[in-house]
Each structure stands twice: as structure tokens, then as C-alpha cells.
Amino acid sequence: MGSVASPTQATTADGPVQKNWIDYIQKDLPEHLDWWPYTLGAIPLTLFGILVATGLMLTFYYVPSPEKAYESVDQITNGVYLGWFIRGLHKFSVDLMILFVLFHVIRVFVTRAYRTPGELKWVSGSVVLFVTLAMGFTGYSLVYDNVSYWGMTVVTNMLGTIPIVGTPLMYLLRGGEEVSGGTLLRLYDLHTKLLPALLGGLVLGHVLVVRILGFAEVKGSRGFHPFYPEHTMMMGAVAIGLLVLLTDLVMIFPPGLGPPANPQEVASDVSPPWYFSAAYMWITLLPAPLSLWSLLGGAGLFVVYPFVDRMLSQRGWPMAVVNALVGTVAVGVFAGLMLLDLWM
Amino acid sequence: MAIIHDDAGRRRFLSQAVMGFGLLFGMGTLALRFVQFLVPRPKPRRYDAVLIGAESKVPLGEALSMELGGHKIMVLRSDEGVAAFSRRCTDLGCLVSWSKEREEFVCPCHQGRFDKTGKNIAGPPPRPLDRFDVVKRGGQLYVNIQNG
Ligand code: FES
Numbered sequence: 021m022g023s024v025a026s027p028t029q030a031t032t033a034d035g036p037v038q039k040n041w042i043d044y045i046q047k048d049l050p051e052h053l054d055w056w057p058y059t060l061g062a063i064p065l066t067l068f069g070i071l072v073a074t075g076l077m078l079t080f081y082y083v084p085s086p087e088k089a090y091e092s093v094d095q096i097t098n099g100v101y102l103g104w105f106i107r108g109l110h111k112f113s114v115d116l117m118i119l120f121v122l123f124h125v126i127r128v129f130v131t132r133a134y135r136t137p138g139e140l141k142w143v144s145g146s147v148v149l150f151v152t153l154a155m156g157f158t159g160y161s162l163v164y165d166n167v168s169y170w171g172m173t174v175v176t177n178m179l180g181t182i183p184i185v186g187t188p189l190m191y192l193l194r195g196g197e198e199v200s201g202g203t204l205l206r207l208y209d210l211h212t213k214l215l216p217a218l219l220g221g222l223v224l225g226h227v228l229v230v231r232i233l234g235f236a237e238v239k240g241s242r243g244f245h246p247f248y249p250e251h252t253m254m255m256g257a258v259a260i261g262l263l264v265l266l267t268d269l270v271m272i273f274p275p276g277l278g279p280p281a282n283p284q285e286v287a288s289d290v291s292p293p294w295y296f297s298a299a300y301m302w303i304t305l306l307p308a309p310l311s312l313w314s315l316l317g318g319a320g321l322f323v324v325y326p327f328v329d330r331m332l333s334q335r336g337w338p339m340a341v342v343n344a345l346v347g348t349v350a351v352g353v354f355a356g357l358m359l360l361d362l363w364m
Numbered sequence: 365m366a367i368i369h370d371d372a373g374r375r376r377f378l379s380q381a382v383m384g385f386g387l388l389f390g391m392g393t394l395a396l397r398f399v400q401f402l403v404p405r406p407k408p409r410r411y412d413a414v415l416i417g418a419e420s421k422v423p424l425g426e427a428l429s430m431e432l433g434g435h436k437i438m439v440l441r442s443d444e445g446v447a448a449f450s451r452r453c454t455d456l457g458c459l460v461s462w463s464k465e466r467e468e469f470v471c472p473c474h475q476g477r478f479d480k481t482g483k484n485i486a487g488p489p490p491r492p493l494d495r496f497d498v499v500k501r502g503g504q505l506y507v508n509i510q511n512g
Binding site for chain 1: 379399402403404406429431432436442455457458459461471472473474475487488489490
């Protein structure tokens with residue numbers, strides 16, 4: 021690496037006092053990171069890159085107006101050369117990104133990697149999860165078919181039922197009283213500007229925080245595993261496997277398009293994408309205020325979980341067991357609700 | 365810590381506190397104005413009784429959907445007379461439609477159901493459908509949408 025010397029190397033040529041960037045990259049990782057589930061954070065990162073690239077390409081054709089939105093998506097899917105492929109990549113990357121963020125969350129949860137000093141990692145990571153979901157929702161709305169139109173109505177109304185801040189928030193998102201062209205434009209701005217900037221910043225912050233705070237200690241694990249090249253190689257292999265998988269998925273399941281938005285008639289099946297279907301079934305099964313409050317409460321609890329863990333383990337709770345149990349139940353409920361949605 | 369009890373220290377602290385508050389207040393007001401810029405103002409809507417036609421135009425057991433002054437409405441004629449309901453589901457605002465066989469309003473979004481008097485009977489909706497007064501003047505039906 022001598023020829024690609026970094027600027028700092030010249031100034032500290034004969035002193036190991038100041039660290040070189042290569043030292044940061046080659047930082048030793050605890051041995052337990054040898055196990056591949058510990059690369060699960062790198063997958064969403066790769067997918068995020070694909071999403072930014074394909075998303076940028078899609079904005080060249082997409083028109084965020086109620087008259088043109090659906091038509092332009094149709095053109096991308098059926099007219100533009102390889103348009104279906106780019107849109108498919110974008111679509112499946114979101115699905116996989118959310119899937120792997122969830123896996124990553126489960127892994128962190130079960131191994132309790134959020135323990136001191138990792139609280140900030142968990143909190144920043146959970147915000148990443150929520151913003152990713154918001155990206156899913158806004159992106160899905162841009163298609164402007166009938167399902168996404170009514171999805172916008174339902175979600176904005178749901179926000180509107182939050183006391184005090186709800187109504188202004190609903191107006192803010194809708195840009196008026198009803199879901200309209202203004203709403204589409206606002207969601208477009210959120211999806212292509214505000215949220216990606218936020219998500220990019222958060223992801224960068226999350227990675228930095230992980231690098232700075234380091235990893236939670238696991239008994240018997242020593243710092244023998246360098247980040248570069250070992251861990252990086254593993255992440256690279258995982259990323260390449262991912263790209264192959266993604267391409268196959270898009271070719272086998274090319275993206276489709278429902279009937280266009282109709283403000284006069286609700287689509288007969290308004291099932292949202294899989295990552296919202298559990299929440300969707302939840303609000304279908306429970307009476308209105310209860311379902312919303314339980315969702316909000318659950319999300320809040322999720323964010324502050326490291327502190328809950330600390331409190332409970334100080335009182336002598338066997339948190340490893342509790343987490344395994346909570347994790348299993350949560351995944352079970354999520355999967356159960358999803359199946360119910362498929363079946364209904 | 366002795367500096368805290370010093371007069372000069374206290375004066376400096378006070379003036380900094382006042383400045384700080386002033387700055388925060390100013391920034392807060394400014395931020396609020398920006399939010400106000402982004403939140404559109406609701407348009408006032410004023411209409412009153414709107415003619416929808418002769419009573420005989422609505423068949424028994426059938427519901428006609430229409431849009432009057434921005435309200436999506438369903439006019440239902442049952443054995444109890446003519447009633448006008450808002451189609452907006454009281455759960456999360458999808459549009460209900462009338463099922464003739466079941467004699468119910470059904471909402472496709474989360475399977476909410478309302479009976480023919482607009483009462484919520486199943487699913488998540490927390491309250492009955494909004495109603496509009498129907499006035500009859502010389503065989504013609506008017507829907508009063510002012511209270512919508
Ligand atoms: S919007 Fe009608 S049941 Fe939810």
C-alpha cells in the first residue's frame with residue numbers, strides 16, 4: 021500500500037503516535053465477528069447504495085403529478101429500455117433492505133449487543149429502521165395506483181388521530197384537506213430528498229458510532245479478527261451473493277402495476293407490502309384508538325429497549341432468556357399477522 | 365466554584381441566560397413560521413341544501429353515491445325513509461360502499477361495517493357514519509351539507 025500513501029502518512033512518517041487511516045480500517049474485531057450473521061449490517065448498506073443509484077435513475081422518468089405519476093410508472097415498467105429491471109431492482113432492494121435490517125435488529129436483540137456502551141448504536145439504528153420504513157411507505161405511494169392512493173389516505177388519517185400534533189401533521193403531509201396532487205408532491209419530496217438525506221446521514225452516523233464505540237464484549241472472544249481484509253472480504257462475498265440473488269429475483273418476479281388511483285372507489289384489496297402487513301392486520305383486528313396507541317407504544321419501547329434491559333437486569337431478571345422469549349414471540353406475532361393478511 | 369458568588373460572574377451569567385432565552389425564543393418563533401408556511405390553511409366551505417332530485421330517483425334498498433360540495437355522500441332509501449351518509453369511514457377515511465344483499469355499508473380498508481342507520485357494527489370504526497340532513501320540498505330531495 022506504499023504507493024497510495026494518505027496525506028497524513030507524510031507528516032508522521034517516523035512516528036506511530038498519530039494513527040493512519042489504514043489503522044482504522046485494520047482495527048481488530050472481536051473474534052466472534054467471524055460468524056457471518058455479524059455481517060448482516062453490511063447488507064442493508066449495500067442495498068442502500070443500490071437504492072440510491074436506481075432511485076436516481078428512476079427520477080429521470082418519474083413525474084410527481086396525479087395526472088402523470090401512474091402513467092410515468094407505467095412507461096418505466098413497460099416502455100423504457102430495461103425500465104422494468106431498474107424499477108424491479110429498486111423494489112426488491114427495499115424489500116431486502118427492510119428484511120435484512122430486521123434480521124440485523126433480531127441478531128442485535130438476541131445477542132444483547134446494545135448493552136453499554138452500545139445504547140447509542142441501538143437508538144440510532146432504530147431510527148434508521150423507522151426512516152427506512154418511511155421510505156418504503158413514501159416510495160410505495162409514488163406509484164399512485166389505487167392501492168397506494170388509499171394507503172396514503174389511511175396512513176395520513178392515522179397520523180391525524182394523534183392528539184394535538186396529529187391534525188397539523190396530517191395537513192402538513194397532505195398539503196390540504198384531502199389526499200391530492202399536493203400530497204403526492206410532498207411524498208415525492210420526502211422520498212427523493214429529505215428522507216434519503218436523513219437516512220444517508222443516519223447510516224453514516226450509525227457506522228461511525230459502531231466504529232467509535234466498538235463492539236459489546238462476548239465472553240471468551242479475543243480481538244483477533246482484523247476488519248481489513250478478513251471481515252471486509254466476508255462482507256464483499258456477502259454483497260456479491262446479494263447482487264446475484266437480487267438480479268434473479270427481479271427477473272423471476274418483474275414488477276407489476278395495479279389499476280390507477282381512483283378517489284371515488286377504494287381498491288377491493290388494499291393489502292400493503294409485506295413489511296406493513298402485520299401493522300395493517302393489527303389495525304384491522306383491533307378497535308381504532310387502541311391499535312394506534314399500541315403501535316406507537318411498541319415503537320417507543322423498541323427505541324428505549326437498552327435502558328429497559330439495564331433496568332430489568334439490575335433487578336435480577338435473566339435478560340438473555342427474556343430476550344429470546346420476547347424475540348420469538350415478536351417474530352411469531354409478526355409472521356402470524358402476515359399470514360393472516362395473505363389468507364384474508 | 366467561588367466565581368459563581370462573584371457579582372461580575374453572576375451578571376455575566378444573567379446576561380448570557382437572557383441572551384440565550386432571547387435567541388431560543390427568536391429561533392423558535394422563526395421555526396414555527398416555517399412550519400406554518402408548510403401547513404396549508406383549510407379552505408372554508410359554505411353550501412347549504414343541495415338539490416339531488418326527486419325521491420323516486422333513489423330505488424328502495426339501493427344507495428346512490430354522489431359528490432356534493434366536496435363531500436362524498438351516499439343517499440340511501442330504505443323502509444325507514446331517505447337518509448344521507450358521508451361515505452368517509454370513521455376509522456381511517458376510506459370510502460364505504462353499500463352492500464345490497466347484506467344491507468350494510470362496508471369499508472374495504474379494514475373490513476369495517478355499518479348498518480343501514482349508519483351505526484358501526486363490526487371492525488375498527490369507532491363511531492357511526494356522519495349523517496347529513498335530508499329535506500323534502502315538494503317531492504324534491506335536498507341534502508343539507510352545511511353541517512358536514
Ligand atoms: S378505514 Fe374503514 S375500516 Fe379502516
